[in-house]
Amino acid sequence: MRSFEVASDIVATDPNGNIHFDRSRERRANRVTRRFDINMGFKCNFRCKFCYYLGAINAGKTRDLSTEEVKRRLRVGRSWGKTAVDLTGGEPTMREDLAELVSFARKIGYQTVCIITNGWIIGSNKDYLQKLAEAGLNDILMSLHGPDAETHQELTGKKGSYERFLAAVERVKHTPGVRLRFNHVICEQNFEKIEKSGDLLASFEPDAMNFILFQPTRDALRAEKAIKFRSYKQVTPHLAQAIEKHRARVPRINVRDLPFCLLKGFEPHIKTMFQLQYEKVEWDYCLDVIFKKGYPFYGASAVFGAILSAENPYFRTADWDNKRHLAIQRARAFTMRKQGGACARCAITHICDGLVKDYFERCGDGELSPYSGERITNPTYFIERDELE
Ligand code: SF4
Secondary structure (H helix, E strand, C coil): CCCCCCCCCCCCECCCCEECCCHHHHCCCCCCCCEEEEECCCCCCCCCCCCCCHHHHHCCCCCCCCHHHHHHHHHHHHHCCCCEEEEECCCHHHCCCHHHHHHHHHHCCCCEEEEEECCHHHHHCCCHHHHHHHHCCCEEEEECCCCCHHHHHHHHCCCCHHHHHHHHHHHHHCCCCCEEEEEEEECCCCHHHHHHHHHHHHHCCCCEEEEEECCCCHHHHHHCHHHCCCCHHHHHHHHHHHHHHHCCCCCEEEEECCCHHHHCCCHHHEECHHHHCCECCCCCHHHHHHHHHCHHHHHHHHHHHHHHHCCCHHHHHCCHHHHHHHHHHHHHHHHHEECCHHHHHCCCCCCCCCEEHHHHHHHCCCCCCCCECCCCCCCCCCCCHHHEC
8 A cells, every 4th residue: 555645836734733723714705505405206227325314225125206396396496596506316317307307497597507417328328418408408527437447337236337438538528618526436446547537537537526435314324335445544555546646637637525633734625524515516414404304303403403503603693594504514514424532632633524424433533633733614615716616
């Protein structure tokens, strides 16, 4: 395994984790993203081993939203001032009404309409993407989980998925006006191939590459225990190499579900739950919670999150809109994340959500190493200005 010690040109810390405090970043005013997501249902032609919903899909316990319900949510998004929407699933291209929904979204004022897709149907049907683009689709987030057919196919559970992905990328590249971004889930089976996956994805000149560490949920956990990590420290040298190699060429390389201190020197690439909602390409989680759980749950979560956030100086001085979004993310982090013993003395404890709970319980917090320096409280401190709303 290779080790890394790389300083970034935009980094705000040295590789030992000493923060060079920048008061102007700490004083930034933050605006919540104008993008949100609509999970339209769970119908899917793949059976990815790490899928959040795999248990429910296999048990046939899922339902898809009607066309009218998706349109209603699109209207709600506009009434909240949203101008960009990610249509997700399941696999959105399995819906017969997708072009109609894209067209409707553009008609009521969305400037950006994105689908998050595995690329299977786009890669297999030569006219399909053209039709969506004509309806107004202008952003695609596509998933690849290995640099070769064997790895991608093993993780997606679909024979031919790698070849179709490549064909889909080719079609997107030849469709003017459609922005291309990638998701790559990292798990036990593919972490040693991150550099190769990064090389392949970067060769398509995407707008963004998102590396997402496998995050066990109850469903995914039942589906495939073998994809759990044994140690994040095995993974981070590979991630560091991939980022270092491609960050001059790919405008955005993001890492999700990993705490800052496990990738010191690369802080601007780490995106925690407290940061996401301020990025142009990320989602409004208040709307996400309302759509998935309803208003009463949203209200209770906001109150609970506000109580947990009371000791955070940034939260105390934030405006109402920031407060409610931070509170929702704090409540979500409470159920999904856990900080370790060292975190209390860490300079960035207020903007870090710690470890994924399941990982913490299995592997402990021995890999964490706190930052020293002045305490940072502004959640967007490490994010570059042009990424923010
Ligand atoms: S708060 Fe904890 S997990 Fe986060 S960077 Fe600091 S030591 Fe690491």
